[in-house]
Amino acid sequence: MSEQTTDKRVREASRRHFLQAGAALAGGSAVAGLGGSGALAESGNNLPPNVPEWMKAPGAPMGSQPYGAPSTYEKGVIKNISKTLPQYISASGRTPLQDLDGIITPNGLFYERHHGGVPTIDPAEHRLMLHGMVDRPLVFTMDDIRRFPSQSRIHFLECSGNPVYTKPYGKTASDLVGLLSCAEWTGVPLKTVLNEAGLQAGAKWIVAEGADAAALTRSIPIEKCLDDAMLVYSQNGERLRPQQGYPLRLLVPGFEGNMNVKWLRRLKVVAEPVYSREETSKYTDPMPDGTAREFTFYMEAKSIITRPSGGQKLTAKGFQEITGIAWSGHGKIKRVEVSVDDGESWQDATLQEPVLTRALTRFRLPWHWDGTPAVIQSRAIDETGYVQPTLAELVAVRGVNSFYHNNAIWPWRIDANGEVSNAQA
Amino acid sequence: MRRLDLKLALLVSAIAAVGFAAQAEERYGIGQPATQAEIAGWNIDIGRDGSNLPPGSGSVERGRVVFSEQCVACHGDNGQGGIGDRLVGGQGTLASAKPIRTVGSYWPYAPTLFDYIRRAMPQNAPQSLSNEDVYAVSAYILSLNGIVPQDAVLDAKSLAAIKMPNRDGFVSDPRPDVHDH
Known part of the structure; x- marks a missing residue:
């Protein structure tokens, strides 16, 4: 087979594959509020005891993606870029933190x-x-x-x-x-x-x-x-x-x-x-x-719960892992505390190794949601002993126009339906 | 013995003069010497004291023309802002509930206004204005803020001599400023 023919076959196969995936996406509906990585509606055809259709024919051939890309089912996991910026030359776009695991950003x-x-x-x-x-x-x-x-x-x-x-x-x-x-x-x-x-x-x-x-x-x-x-x-x-x-x-x-x-x-x-x-x-x-403060170089200790977090929904009572990320410009994260009762009490989260200097640190806390409204939040403590402050504490010192270096604790509210929202919004 | 002492003394003073441990490291002989001409082409930063400002001058009058051609689309007819930052007004508002930060109210050094306009503006064609036009448009923005008169002509010396209203408005970083629970 000539190289040209191979290329053509690869292109056609990957096009077919793409169209199939696209059709599946268009036919399904994402679970409400679950960001980009929501599961699709199930047709049942691919579930046990049936044999899934993707087992009945070969998949895409080698070379259909010379530089790999995520599954088409993950196409909602993209940078968070506001559609209402005044301009896009001097501008910013955000990482979808709530859709990511671990500490490394793709x-x-x-x-x-x-x-x-x-x-x-x-x-x-x-x-x-x-x-x-x-x-x-x-x-x-x-x-x-x-x-x-x-x-x-x-x-x-x-x-x-x-x-x-x-x-x-x-x-x-x-x-x-x-x-x-x-x-x-x-x-x-x-x-x-x-x-x-x-x-x-x-x-x-x-x-x-x-x-x-x-x-x-x-x-x-x-x-x-x-x-x-x-x-x-x-x-x-x-x-x-x-x-x-x-x-x-x-x-x-x-x-x-x-x-x-x-x-x-x-x-x-x-x-x-x-x-x-x-x-x-x-x-x-x-x-x-x-x-105005000048030469404010350091990013002070900070953390946020990424799951469950705003825009997501808890679908069942019972076990829910709380997880998030913590970091400090002053060194390593020493401890992350999590509260599930609106700040009344705090417990230590488990830090995932490796805990590195000036790097994200993943933390986790096992939790049982009893189906009643709750406010959850995390606070980081770094190796200097610095404790992540509340927004009220920061505003008391800096006012509301300081703009930069806001490292406040951000609580999430979970309502009785399991909907998660920003508790300070 | 004397010789060794002398060598040691020289070494110690050499290290002390440089003052950085990094100097003791091995050198790799990587990179080419930068020529004076290469440096001159890229060495565009202007000190707050006006050092490195180029020859030339520009008037408020010429600046009005440059501004109308190059700047109003983003910064507004009178520098009131739009897609681009507001440039005019706001003096006396920094301690209020709604501080307005502009060249007039916030920017601490006039020479760095020249620096920024030359390196980054206009946004669609940075480093395209002549030095004379950068002086001129700097003069115009300063005149809109009442910092220089409408008949002003600015050059390296006169730009460096301007005292901006907020020159002394900056403080060093006192953090950590919020303490434990």
């Missing part, structure tokens, strides 16, 4: 925040320039960057505005804190590359600049650059996606998302911050007295 569902759209960068024509207070100003190709000793580490990334302090609050976990994802990152420690150029005395900050249409610019303190900052070219085993900074991004674990400059083209070593728009007029935290 690359296609990783949250996005762009300030000038997503550039299409030819890696052969991408350069990283390292200059300023260095002995040897250098330019690196992507091949150069990949020649350095590499390292892989798992870290979360979170946007600082996740969520805001004011109503309307989101309905789902994704609406609330979906500007959060976690991946295994591979690259070179920034300090290794800095050593190549030689830092001069008095070097205190590094200005990082992206090669996007916003030429996004942030100043990073030198201590962080010499600690765990990385130049990253791969995410979850494959090259970065364009939305995540292909071909090169900065990673400053535990610091607010926008500092992890994507499409990184330039590092300038300096004595003081550049006071760019992003670190003065934009990503600063207004306070009730009219001042």
Whole structure:
């Protein structure tokens, strides 16, 4: 058989398969409120004692998906992108946290925040320039960057505005804190590359600049650059996606998302911050007295229950696993406590190994729902002893216009029908 | 012995001068020297003190024209905002229940206004304006906020000399600011 014929057969087979799956989707109706991954209505034809139709003919042949995609039955599990944004060039899209398990965010569902759209960068024509207070100003190709000793580490990334302090609050976990994802990152420690150029005395900050249409610019303190900052070219085993900074991004674990400059083209070593728009007029935290906090780098400890969570429905009394995620920009999660009685009492959740520094940590608590209304919530405690606060505690200090770094506990209300909603909305 | 001491002293002072443990690491000889011309083309950031501002100047009058051609579609006829951020007004509102953050009320340093406009604006064609037009449109936005007069012409020196109303409005991060239950 010629290659051409094989290709044609593959295409036809996969088209048939797609049409079958599509027909099944169109014919079924999703269980109300269960997000994207709801089960389909059952025809009964494929259930015992019958033999399922997918056993009576060969499935799709090898090669029908040169780059794999999720089952067509999971096509509702996609990024949560508002349809009413004022514009989509400087905008964000959220991870569907309530539809995911474990701690690693699939690359296609990783949250996005762009300030000038997503550039299409030819890696052969991408350069990283390292200059300023260095002995040897250098330019690196992507091949150069990949020649350095590499390292892989798992870290979360979170946007600082996740969520805001004011109503309307989101309905789902994704609406609330979906500007959060976690991946295994591979690259070179920034300090290794800095050593190549030689830092001069008095070097205190590094200005990082992206090669996007916003030429996004942030100043990073030198201590962080010499600690765990990385130049990253791969995410979850494959090259970065364009939305995540292909071909090169900065990673400053535990610091607010926008500092992890994507499409990184330039590092300038300096004595003081550049006071760019992003670190003065934009990503600063207004306070009730009219001042604003600047250089608020760290994402403090936080957690959220992802199941059961807003928009979902408990379909039966009895055993229900409560599960969610916790994270801290200051290190490891030490403990997660869960309350199922509107904050009256708290019990320790089980932490799923591995519990990693500045990474999502999955927690679980077995629960028996008795069918009566309940309010459930989680709170994280990190290795510094910091306890995740309530929204009221945060607002008492910061007011409602602080916008960024809201790490409040978010309770979910479960009504007698099993419907789950945001208890603070 | 004396020689060894001298060597040791030199080593110690070299480490102290650099001040970072990273310097002791092996170098790999990776990367090419960046030429002055390469650096000059990409070194676009402007300090809050106006350092690295380019030669040239621009008037409020010219800025009005540039603004009407390049900016009003997103920022409104008078900088009142739209798809893009509001640029004008809001002075005196930051401590109120409804703070309005604009260039006039919130932006702390005039030179970084030049920096941001040049690097990122207009959104559909960043880095397309001449330096003169960036000075001009900066001057126009500042004049709309009453920070420079309507006949102002700004260059590196005069832009750096402007004191923005909210220059002293920023404080360092005091967190953790909410304590245990």
